[in-house]
Amino acid sequence: MGSVSISKTETPIGWWEIATTRLETGPIARFCGYRERSVDVVQRTMPAGSLMPLIISFGDSLELDYPNDTVERLESFVAGPHPGPATTRYTGGQFGVQVDLTLLGAFRLLGIPGAELAHQAVPLGDALPWLGASFADRLASAKTWAQRFTLLEHTLLARAAGNPEPDPMISWLWHRLEATHGRASIATLVAETGRSHRHVTTRFTQQIGLTPKAAASLLRFEHAARAIQRLPLADAAIATGYADQSHLTREFVRHAGTPPATWLAGQVDFVQDPPSADA
Template identity: 50%
Template sequence: MDAASTMTGPVLLRHAVHPLLDGFVAGIVGFRERSGDVVTRRQQAGSLIPVILSSGPRLEVTALSEGTGVGTHGSFVAGFMPGHATTAFSGEQLCVQIYLTPLGVQRLLALPGRELAHRIVDLADAAPFFGERFLDELWSCDTWEGRFAQLDRALIARLDHGVDSEPFVVWMWEQIRRTGGRARIADLVERTGWSQRHVTSLFTEQVGLGPKLASRIVRFEHASSALRSSPTASVAAEFGYADQSHLAREVRWFSGRTVTELKRIAPVTPQAAIGIRVDRAAPHPAT
């Protein structure tokens, strides 16, 4: 576990993911922020699914470019979203943020990804094992070490209750992730030995979004990270966009910003919160 790192406003405390949860949980973060003013943020689309365990303060989701869930939320899960969200709060936020992989939703929450995709869902409905009693015990603990230990025990216990994804879905997701969204979906489908209809249907059911849309989001994650240090034209070419205009449209769709705006800021992303770097991925799937 890292020491707390102070950002502009928020304080984050990162917790190392237990080895048994590898592949299902990408990161766990303790989060605290106080402000006398209204703090508004825009979260761009991404491939990690946040599970928020609030100590009480609520967060206002003021806008969603895709999906449902605008309103005030305490503890909640935001499914695989193909668009950006705008949030606001004033006063204090104190919560734990658990970032699941798409495969982790089915394995730990025992829900198909499709049931959460495009939606923000109350924690009690999506993960009833994190019920009121659990949250009371979590926040009655005086230390972050103790809170993280409780979370580890609860998540590891869920491994006995979840559902395994189909092997070809796991393989396809890994190829999409490993290549930074640049693998050709038609080629991946062919290599599974199943029909396109069957693959698309089952992948969508378990991951939450279809393979092409999920791949677009992963590619956007990597391209948006690369834009901060590389020229737009080279990023468009490297990540397989038809041209700079194509890249600009994807940036606008998934972040609600222009390329110029995205280059100028440090976007709010799960990867930034959990402290992992979005590297330039291999362009081709594993053989």
């Protein structure tokens, strides 16, 4: 585990503390700890992505509008893969940890096929019953974010070691899509496996929770979301494989729920690491 970066913000309506660290390899991409309080309702629209968030809450519940048109009030949960955005909402405060799992790693760590988690939020007790009801209390009682993240890393990776690995064919296909930011030809990749398109799509969807086409679209969107932070929209569209700026905008609305310019202006720093560091 790398160093822990901590960002603190205070405004007239509340305060926020965000702690993050990235992991170099394995099923876990990042830990994000958060403690926040606001006198107003806080609502965030979170874009779809290639990471699966696992939320362990130490405090109040969170209202979640998931893309299947359902509204749920949850505390700790796993949000399965979906190509559309989700909206969270709370009043008062939040205190907890978000564990960002890779879609391949989620299968290994949870021992649950992605298809069983897709398009829904699953309570943590159903997805990881072996953690036990007291685990959140153990995390909350730790004195620092670094201690919380270390406990999480050891506990989750120890469990993952005993679970089956993803299908090698699916791992290879995912890594090829990831390496090309979703721009590799799926037909060409399927042909290289020597299996039928139907077989590969079925196996991929079962383990990842998305079809290869949907996964590729998400990876390309994420690449574009990074590109528009340094390039004009039209240039970013061409650089990331979209036909033009209009095509990029349509895909942004589909995955993020908003056009790229609006997303850039209002994004919440829950995706990138804060600049300050505190171990």
